[in-house]
Amino acid sequence: MKLFRKIRQKLINQGNLKRYIPYAIGEILLVMIGILLAFQVSKWNDNRIKKDNEITYYKNIKDQINDDKTLIQSQIDYNSRFLNQFKFANNIIERNERANKDTLGIIIRNLISYSDFDRRGSIYETMVNSGEIKLLKNIEIINLIRILEERYNYMNRMEEIHKNVVLNYSAPMISQLISFSNNEIMEIDEVFSFEMQNLILIMIQISEEKNYVYTSSINYIDNTLELIDKELEK
Numbered sequence: 001m002k003l004f005r006k007i008r009q010k011l012i013n014q015g016n017l018k019r020y021i022p023y024a025i026g027e028i029l030l031v032m033i034g035i036l037l038a039f040q041v042s043k044w045n046d047n048r049i050k051k052d053n054e055i056t057y058y059k060n061i062k063d064q065i066n067d068d069k070t071l072i073q074s075q076i077d078y079n080s081r082f083l084n085q086f087k088f089a090n091n092i093i094e095r096n097e098r099a100n101k102d103t104l105g106i107i108i109r110n111l112i113s114y115s116d117f118d119r120r121g122s123i124y125e126t127m128v129n130s131g132e133i134k135l136l137k138n139i140e141i142i143n144l145i146r147i148l149e150e151r152y153n154y155m156n157r158m159e160e161i162h163k164n165v166v167l168n169y170s171a172p173m174i175s176q177l178i179s180f181s182n183n184e185i186m187e188i189d190e191v192f193s194f195e196m197q198n199l200i201l202i203m204i205q206i207s208e209e210k211n212y213v214y215t216s217s218i219n220y221i222d223n224t225l226e227l228i229d230k231e232l233e234k
Contacts, residue, residue: 054135058228061123061145068152069221072117076214079115083207086111086200093197098188105185108196109178111170111203114162115210117155124149138231144224151217158210165206169199 089107092100124146127133177187
């Protein structure tokens with residue numbers, strides 16, 4: 001810059017206006033180019049930082065929903081095991097197979113068991129409230145996360161319904177009919193009654209609905225993971 005100032009001052013002192021004007025224009029252009037380059041570098045750095053933050057957030061989401069998937073799959077396994085038992089118990093009562101009363105007693109004892117995912121956190125709500133949702137450029141991923149949160153909420157509602165049925169109906173009824181120490185049936189006619197069958201059918205319906213929402217949630221997780229992997233590969 002000192003060199004430019006010396007040249008400019010020399011031209012002015014010499015009164016060489018014709019040579020000074022092109023020089024002045026050139027100097028202005030150089031300054032403008034420098035400003036534009038600095039602005040472009042700054043913009044490039046900002047974009048790089050935003051992209052790095054976006055990638056980090058995708059990785060965090062991926063880790064979290066992978067953990068959710070593992071937990072949901074364990075709930076499917078747990079819920080399905082009892083669902084199959086309840087269906088078998090319903091058949092025993094339907095056919096009045098009293099020779100299988102010991103097996104029925106064990107299964108009825110399990111009417112107080114239930115799967116519980118208990119997912120209370122909200123990825124989507126957290127992103128919106130923190131403003132970090134603006135970091136994600138893939139709208140499809142954002143929509144899938146929102147839908148996934150809706151599935152989680154539905155899942156929690158079904159589990160709350162299941163819990164209430166266990167506490168308010170299953171446990172009080174079973175405690176009068178089954179010995180919890182050895183699963184021995186104390187009231188055989190009551191165990192083979194339509195009231196017990198109705199309770200078992202309610203549990204079957206709840207368990208099937210829970211399996212549906214568990215499975216659909218895993219499908220949404222898989223779709224989200226696939227899109228996130230594509231973003232991370234870019």
